[in-house]
Amino acid sequence: MLEKTTRMNYLYDFYQSLLTPKQRNYMSLYYLDDYSLGEIAEEYDVSRQAVYDNIKRTEAMLEDYEQKLLLFDKFQKRQKLLQKLKERIEQCCGKDEELFMLIEELEKLE
Amino acid sequence: MLEKTTRMNYLYDFYQSLLTPKQRNYMSLYYLDDYSLGEIAEEYDVSRQAVYDNIKRTEAMLEDYEQKLLLFDKFQKRQKLLQKLKERIEQCCGKDEELFMLIEELEKLE
Numbered sequence: 001m002l003e004k005t006t007r008m009n010y011l012y013d014f015y016q017s018l019l020t021p022k023q024r025n026y027m028s029l030y031y032l033d034d035y036s037l038g039e040i041a042e043e044y045d046v047s048r049q050a051v052y053d054n055i056k057r058t059e060a061m062l063e064d065y066e067q068k069l070l071l072f073d074k075f076q077k078r079q080k081l082l083q084k085l086k087e088r089i090e091q092c093c094g095k096d097e098e099l100f101m102l103i104e105e106l107e108k109l110e
Numbered sequence: 111m112l113e114k115t116t117r118m119n120y121l122y123d124f125y126q127s128l129l130t131p132k133q134r135n136y137m138s139l140y141y142l143d144d145y146s147l148g149e150i151a152e153e154y155d156v157s158r159q160a161v162y163d164n165i166k167r168t169e170a171m172l173e174d175y176e177q178k179l180l181l182f183d184k185f186q187k188r189q190k191l192l193q194k195l196k197e198r199i200e201q202c203c204g205k206d207e208e209l210f211m212l213i214e215e216l217e218k219l220e
């Protein structure tokens with residue numbers, strides 16, 4: 001479950017701009033703020049089932065976007081490569097400030 | 111016009127998986143294979159206007175995806191940073207094969 005939550009947090013991060021405001025609200029309360037389905041239902045004055053259905057549909061949409069665009073997958077691969085790059089640079093150039101700043105900028109671009 | 115074509119080629123590259131098969135067909139004939147609207151219309155036995163409308167709508171969709179996800183924008187920024195990184199590594203470590211292979215893998219991930 002924790003693994004799923006982490007994955008959904010990442011997918012939400014990458015694709016939230018493609019969701020509707022309602023989908024974003026439910027997802028961020030459920031996954032980021034750890035509200036229960038019942039609490040969200042109360043907050044929006046809808047049934048618990050309606051919230052559940054909306055979140056399930058949104059999760060499926062996020063997985064569908066990921067299957068098509070692979071942003072999370074590429075992010076993970078890039079992070080690994082950048083980590084290796086840092087280690088190799090340190091072996092080879094020591095702590096070169098300019099290089100580390102460039103890598104930091106690359107990391108921030110995600 | 112050339113600038114627009116280049117931009118559309120890139121946007122198409124990044125977001126084609128989010129388009130319908132028909133949108134992909136028209137866009138790839140028009141932008142990649144340089145067909146005219148009339149030639150596409152003939153190929154699919156539809157009016158020139160129908161092809162034009164479809165392509166215009168698809169272009170707007172691609173720009174909308176780019177506004178939301180910024181994949182082309184981030185790609186350009188990453189390419190510039192990777193270029194600077196290569197130059198600085200060469201100054202500092204010479205032609206280190208392992209480092210250049212890592213950077214090549216990063217470039218391929220786009």
